[in-house]
Amino acid sequence: MIISKLLLMYFRFLPLFLIFLLSVSCASDKQTKLIQDENGHRLVVDGENFVINGMNWDYFPIETNYDYSLWNESDEIIQKALDYEMQLLQKMGVNSIRVYTGIPPKWITYIYENYEIYTLLNHSFGRYGLSINDKWIAKINYADPKTQEILLDEVKEMAETYKQTPGLLIYLLGNENNYGLFWHGAETEDLPSQAELDTEIIENQARPMYRLMNKASNLIKSVDEQTLTSICNGDLMYLDVIAEECTDIDIFGINIYRGISFDDTFERVKKEYGKPLIFTEFGADAYNALLQQEDEVAQAYYFIHNWKEIYTNVYNLGKAENMLGGYSFQWSDGWWKHGQTYNLDVQDTTASWTNGGYYLDYKANQNNMNEEWFGIMTKQPPNENNLFELRPRLAYHKLKEMHQLNPFQETIGVQQINQKAKTLLRDIEVEIEEIKDQIKK
Numbered sequence: 001m002i003i004s005k006l007l008l009m010y011f012r013f014l015p016l017f018l019i020f021l022l023s024v025s026c027a028s029d030k031q032t033k034l035i036q037d038e039n040g041h042r043l044v045v046d047g048e049n050f051v052i053n054g055m056n057w058d059y060f061p062i063e064t065n066y067d068y069s070l071w072n073e074s075d076e077i078i079q080k081a082l083d084y085e086m087q088l089l090q091k092m093g094v095n096s097i098r099v100y101t102g103i104p105p106k107w108i109t110y111i112y113e114n115y116e117i118y119t120l121l122n123h124s125f126g127r128y129g130l131s132i133n134d135k136w137i138a139k140i141n142y143a144d145p146k147t148q149e150i151l152l153d154e155v156k157e158m159a160e161t162y163k164q165t166p167g168l169l170i171y172l173l174g175n176e177n178n179y180g181l182f183w184h185g186a187e188t189e190d191l192p193s194q195a196e197l198d199t200e201i202i203e204n205q206a207r208p209m210y211r212l213m214n215k216a217s218n219l220i221k222s223v224d225e226q227t228l229t230s231i232c233n234g235d236l237m238y239l240d241v242i243a244e245e246c247t248d249i250d251i252f253g254i255n256i257y258r259g260i261s262f263d264d265t266f267e268r269v270k271k272e273y274g275k276p277l278i279f280t281e282f283g284a285d286a287y288n289a290l291l292q293q294e295d296e297v298a299q300a301y302y303f304i305h306n307w308k309e310i311y312t313n314v315y316n317l318g319k320a321e322n323m324l325g326g327y328s329f330q331w332s333d334g335w336w337k338h339g340q341t342y343n344l345d346v347q348d349t350t351a352s353w354t355n356g357g358y359y360l361d362y363k364a365n366q367n368n369m370n371e372e373w374f375g376i377m378t379k380q381p382p383n384e385n386n387l388f389e390l391r392p393r394l395a396y397h398k399l400k401e402m403h404q405l406n407p408f409q410e411t412i413g414v415q416q417i418n419q420k421a422k423t424l425l426r427d428i429e430v431e432i433e434e435i436k437d438q439i440k441k
Contacts, residue, residue, distance in 0.1 A: 177233075
């Protein structure tokens with residue numbers, strides 16, 4: 001009798017046990033892993049090789065700025081906004097978005113479960129200031145013990161809040177915080193001169209910052225060991241210090257704006273740091289500062305060249321083989337970016353910084369980068385619920401075609417990637433030559 005009851009209980013609970021084993025197996029398959037071997041670095045997600053076709057995504061209706069948060073709206077409005085925009089992103093081939101902390105975990109999961117788009121979660125790590133002892137400090141000192149305590153507490157809270165969130169891909173610390181050591185505010189400025197990068201700044205400001213980032217990365221892993229960590233640096237500035245201090249981060253992330261080519265970036269990171277690489281920001285604005293007009297063609301031109309280099313440097317393709325992917329900048333125009341607190345109903349055409357890499361509208365000693373025109377989508381005025389429509393620029397359609405490439409497919413190699421880019425560029429080469437001619441006149 002006792003044996004019969006035991007057998008009955010065994011068979012009764014066997015299906016539940018099998019379901020439990022299956023759920024554990026599925027959970028392990030969901031883990032994101034980095035693999036390094038003789039063919040380079042690769043990211044494995046859900047058991048598959050994964051190249052990040054990413055997008056910097058935010059949601060700011062016209063006439064709002066950084067004070068606005070979609071997450072303060074009702075769930076109904078949030079869902080409508082996400083359904084509209086994520087569907088467009090999914091159709092474009094985007095598989096990950098970069099979003100700042102503040103997004104509730106349930107919406108990360110909603111985006112993932114409904115649109116198969118993962119989230120790179122970004123903590124600014126004091127980039128835009130901190131409240132210390134009830135006083136707002138705009139330009140913080142990373143060597144200060146109180147500052148360190150506050151930032152580490154914030155990072156720990158973030159990891160505790162978001163751990164085990166389905167759809168969470170990577171934790172990202174900072175946003176060009178190295179530039180923040182020099183710039184006077186949140187707006188983009190020209191890069192500091194070499195004379196400003198002296199030993200005192202390196203040892204008293206930069207090194208403590210990177211050391212703290214590494215400590216924060218380890219703190220995250222102590223709370224959420226299943227999610228990868230990264231930092232967001234401004235280009236390759238202080239790469240030698242980063243290599244010394246950020247030994248425990250998983251992925252090196254950089255915001256990089258070099259125009260048509262990233263030059264030796266891939267090889268330098270491979271040689272001098274050895275970590276896998278993602279571009280957390282890159283791209284081009286859609287406004288020609290010399291012609292004083294919208295320029296969708298030039299924006300698409302730079303993006304095609306950029307993604308060609310990203311794809312050809314991924315795992316097992318014979319080049320740097322350290323590239324995990326990138327996050328195009330950005331999804332829709334930010335009408336608040338120049339000035340930030342005024343003229344929020346006007347898309348400002350003032351160029352606020354200069355970059356010779358974007359040669360189609362570059363002129364010596366003249367700014368050519370327009371902060372409010374980086375979107376691959378234009379936006380319309382919002383309705384009473386802060387919902388608005390988007391219009392794709394040419395870059396949207398070109399990126400949609402580029403993202404059809406999967407560098408991990410056996411039939412795809414450097415030659416096929418270069419040919420795809422060449423084909424897409426051929427479609428716009430006449431317009432590019434016309435732009436050059438107009439500038440010459």
